[in-house]
Amino acid sequence: MTYTTPKFIVSQIGEIPQWQAATWEDYVAACEDPSLEEARIFFYEGYLGIDMGNEGPQHARFNDLFTIIFFVWFTTKVGQTFDSLSGCVIEKPKVGAGAPDKVLYIGGDFHKWQKGEPRRINLNQSRVPDLVGEIADTTLASDLDEKKRLYAALGIPEYWVIDIKGERVLAFRLQENGKYQECEISGALEGLPIALLSDTLKLLNQGNGTAAMWFAQQIGNL
Template structure:
């Protein structure tokens, strides 16, 4: 590909060979950007810089990790990690989780997670400030093909979460997580709404009380 990284369009899928994608990926290593590869196309996204995106990102990670800890569910969360099927697919979701028997399936010291060697994450989350339609469309198909168990899209503008369970390379909407049984999507949405009026410590205390009530 003769174009330089600064000339390549962002937030759209463009045709590219795997080798062209890898060269672009290498060029991105020292830049704040994310990249995806799927069905002979690559997509580049500049790293989010908005307050709303960052705030939702932190609230979701805290909520999922807190719920797993209180329920005794082994979980390992990953932030903007590269998952790769060589020559076929590449993705850098905002958040990913391995849970239960897979919680320690990726050894310390791993750089890019090679999905030819390791399992796909159980839960993938994309925080959508400007990429909502693509997160609900092409990226959902990508994660279906990777056999991720569950996929959430956080609609930052509307403080909503569109959650899907994935099976047999298809997906359907859910209102309660199956990967984290008992975790209601509506409760997480309420936490996002509260984060607009409260600081995150207060939102965390509210989440803790809700999770403990539900336990009882």
């Protein structure tokens, strides 16, 4: 079921968000609408997509697994810092905006929010994340189409789509032509085979903690 605010159509949890014609000003208004505080809001090429932010158990399980994977990976990288910002809004005014499931900054110069600023990261003022990812259940088609083009337009160097039903990770690196090309080895998590992430997903029926521990054992051999 979907419902309509005075201006916007909002998709309920588990449903495919509807992209609706809108302006950048409509997007900003949606971000500032108190009734949409928990929503995930996207804008690209004159279209707005809104879906409620609460996660189902399976989506949450996959999402938390990748937070653990980041932690496990960077514990092996002495002196390398990272910041994981799940669901944080990133935007380039007039270009596009989104709230990826995973936003990863590697190294220093993380975004520092200042009191009084919008609760969004303006990529014209802050550096772009090194990696963003989407947990795809009902949204796989959009994650591989509209959102893929959106994150390329935002200049995100690497984009992951975590396919829940297919138990696989699709990874893309941004090319000089401004488009994504699928890759087998991560550039952000340097040297990490994407196939290893897909293999880790297949263990989720044993719990994401067990899957993460298996992942930790495997990267010890890289």
